[in-house]
Amino acid sequence: MLVFDFQLQKDSVLDQALDDLYEKRATTREKALVSIIDAFNSKLQHEFVEKKFATLLHQCLNSIKKGSAKEIALASHTIGLLALTTGPGEKAQEILEESFSFILEALKTKSDITKILALLECLAIITFIGGDDPEDTEKSMQTMWQVVHPKLGPNVVQKKPSPAIIISAVSAWSFLLTTTDGWTLNSKAWQESISYLSSLLDKDDRLIRIAAGEALALIFEIGNLEKFYVATTGSNDSSNHNGINARELTHIQGLRARILNQVRSLSVEAGGKGSAKKDLNSQRSTFRNILDYLEDGYSPETSMKIGGESLNTTTWSQLIQLNFLKHFLAGGFVKQMQDNEVLHDIFGFSPKRKLFSATEKRISGTDKRMYKSPNSVLNKSRTRFLNKQRMLSQDRNAGRFAAADMGNDDV
Known part of the structure; x- marks a missing residue:
């Protein structure tokens, strides 16, 4: 009985917080959003979302439109949690469709770093869950890029983004790149991204280098550079069996050699004056893993315990997804990983199941029915989502940096 009373109390807190989002006082709305985030982190709120989905989404969008930087950041995080709770399907698509223009407008006013970081993370999460159309994914990636x-017109001066914003945007972009097969992206944008990410490897900030290095490793895991040169140039020059002419092949080999040299140097870089040891060790470890992949095709394998079960990653794609979701969910990651079947599908993770009391089973019955009904929209969407993830994983396992299909290569 105590469990049931506690749950009623939690539900009333959520309902009150939702009501408080209508208040005029900004601090009241901010406290309400904090309460909602805490509730979502401590328990999957399927029943609340089923009843109050539209209200919560629209009030959060109103906060993004009219709120302070702090309120915008909190509302953005709440929308991301809302998408992870609903899972793939019509609601997730609605979240993306309704939120995109609000996020785009808020990103144009780059006044507060915390706000920008939260908006980028929100856009990544809602696109990852709700972006069924490749065009939606690319649109979000272009927004992050x-x-x-930015592509600027003449006589336009663009303020340089802070290291934190660069790291966040590159990480969010990479997170969405894990859901593509490479062919769906615009070829010119793809080439530009490789050159830009290579330039980031020369930056002073080690965390920028790590984010850029992981993004490059992912690009090579998804597929070879030569695919995109064919689509871009449309050249009729003599080509090899992959459709690459001699000039393009030389350019590709040069780009590969440059990136490999950068990665090799960063994997053994000595610490300089004032360098943070933790960041230096993280950089060396990351770039040793990248070097192993670029030279020999070995992806880093990781394992962590969640509730007594191992959560494993065996590809760059999975590692980037895991790191991004861990960062976004923060203190709520373990609970979400244990109970959220969307995350189970993404990582192929099967947690140990708890033994619930009769009261707890009654409370969570609605949640379970939403997932277990074989005819439910959510269940069908989850199945499509899982199939998509498996297909992409199989495709990527065949894509390696090694240049076996390129004939004799310099790298």
Whole structure:
């Protein structure tokens, strides 16, 4: 009975917090959003979302439109949690469709770093869950790219983004790149991204280098550079069996050699004056893993315990997804990983199941029915989502940096 009373109390807190989002006082709305985030981190709120989905989404969008930087950051995080709770399907698509223009507008006013970071993370999460159309994914990726590498007209001066914003945008961009097969992306944008990421490897900030290095490793895991040169140039020059002419092949080999040399140097870099040892060790470890992949095709394998069960990653794609979701969920990661079947599908993770009391089973019955009904929209969407993840994983396992299909290569 105590469990049931506690749950009623939690539900009333959520309902009150939702009501408080209508208040005029900004601090009241901010406290309400904090309460909602805490509730989502401590338990999957399927029943609340099923009843109050539209209200919560629209009030959060109103906060993004009119709120302070702090309120915008909190509302953005709440929308991301909302998408992870609903899982793939019509609701997730609605979240993306409704939120995109609000996020885009808020990103244009780059006044507060915390706000920008939260908006980028929100856009990544809602696109990852709700972006069924490849065009939606690319649109979000282009938005992120524009934040750090904008295309400007003449006589326009662009303020340089801070290291934190560069790291966040590159990480969010990479997170969405894990859901593509490479062919769906615009070829010119793809080439530009490789050159830009290579330039980031020369930056002073080690965390920027790590984010850029992981993004490059992912690009090579997804597929070879030569695919995109064919689509871009449309050249009729004599080509090899992959459709690459001699000039393009030389350019590709040069780019590969440059990146490999950068990675090799960063994997053994000595610490300089004032360098943070933790960041230096992290850089060396990351770039040793990248070097192993680029030279020999070995992806880093990781394992962590969640509730007594091992959560494993065996590809760059999985590692980037895991790191991004861990960062986004923060203190709520373990609980979400234990109970959220969307995350189970993404990582192929099967947690140990707890033994619930009769009261707890009654409370969570609605949640379970939402997932277990074989005819439910959510269940069908989850199945499609899982199939998509498996297909992409199989495709990527065949894509390696090694240049076996390129004939004799310098790298």
